Amino acid sequence: MPRSLAAAGALAALLAATAVAQDPRLGRLDATARPLVAGVIDSARAAGLPTEPLVQRALEGATKGAPGTLIASAVQRLAADLGRARAVLGAGATPPELEAGAAALRAGAGPAVLAQLRRSRRQTITVPLAVLADLVASGVPVDSAAAAVLALAASARDADLIDLRRAVERDIALGAAPTAATAAAMAGVFGADALHVNAGARDARPGRP
Amino acid sequence: MGTSDGELVRRVLAGDTGAYAALVARYRDRLGRYAVHMLGDRQDAEEALQDAFVRAHRSLARCDDPERFGAWLYGILVNRCRTTGGRAARRARLFVRDDAALSGVPLPSPAERAEWDDTVRWALGRLTPEYREAFLLKHVEDLEYEEMAQLTGAGISALKMRVKRAREQLQIIFREAERV
């Protein structure tokens, strides 16, 4: 075995052993994934990023029986997203905010939207970010989803935002176009005034038997 | 997301009971809105809704057009609300059946009217069940008269009259309230 390969193997083994010592949960990963994931987690920790989401993503992969390389790349991708979220939201962002921000970025929201959310809402923006990610995942175009969440973010309670997301998902399931469903749900959350503002959405009201 | 009603119905009929859960989740809030407004009581509404879902599952094979499962389910719920409404009326005197008695019904106290929500429920409760049903199906659920006729078994001209009378009565009720 060439010396360089042997050295790399020894380094990987050392990394893996260190990782398990630091967090016994990583012992559930296979020999391929363990050193790779450990390296990502170490880097994230050094950069001041939350590591718990990375551990959870690795454990999800392990429990689902995914190949080690797939687990490592998923964790690496999440770490990169967390880093992007932190760059936008600032060092003061909480771990749940960063995790939700990473999901929103992964869904396709631009950094500017995240920054605007941060400026527009005094309280935590975990839920607005999560709802934004979920709306986009449901098929709502990023711009529409961002506009809806930004419109509500300044004053709405978390529960209102979650209701908005539920209403949109339900209406999409009932056959509405995602953009129309978002407009109709906004009307629902805001009440009669918004209904007039979004009157055009009424024609597309879903679920009509 | 994307699975059609027809596909879910076919899966249920093939033995996949779990697919029915997706239909229940899909229509729960939508139909719940009608039941809540029609019956004026959330508990009654949930009972009616649950019963409608169970009845629909039991007779799913008779759903002629699985793609229109929602419309078919709607009809079951409308019927179910009628029987519940009858029971609720007898139990709580919630509905005023006699048009002539409308003016004799005392207005709620200012405290009871503090919330718009309560006011709307109170106003709806003063309509007869037939008027309330027609009003909700037309203006809130946005149905065409032909669809309403299919659901209720009533004629189109009768339904148009009920909707018109419901609107007139609601305006009278609110004018009364403004004078208080």
Place this chain on the structure above:
Amino acid sequence: MFEDRQDPVDRIVSHLRRPVQIDPALDGRVMQEIADGETGRRPGAAVVAWRWLIRPRQLAVSPLGALATAAGLAALVWALPGRGARPAPAEATSRQFQFVVVAPRATRVALVGDFNDWDATRTPMRPSPRGGSVWTAVLPLSPGRYRYAFLVDGSRWLADPAAPHARDDEFGAPSSVVTVGGS
């Protein structure tokens, strides 16, 4: 309250068109009633059914019982030494969430997700005492976004059909997402 000149009937219509949220637990009751009706009548007909949770709600248990439940689960999920700081102190207020799945032919069902280290042994779901087809688990969750899935009989992964699906399912088995608010 009648100060504005809009036609009162139009105002009523606008008000009545707002979405109404029905208790999601209704789904479990429907599926339970259906399962009860099928017992004996169509033995072995259904494959697996599932269903779920939605929003936080107060549980009908004594305060002492609730406290004990929360404390016990919280200890399992969060109070492990040397872990990452989840949840953040500013968002630490947890709320009880009920997860429900209908699985008539399952012998065991586990709730697995970000909140329990994706450990299938950590949160076994409890079968309904009546028929065993409705499985439930209650967890306290702090504000945040969590991925989760149901694991049936140790081998079959089920996402929640009524909850948002996790978009980045990199591992070949679906997951769902629950978002917990704090306000």
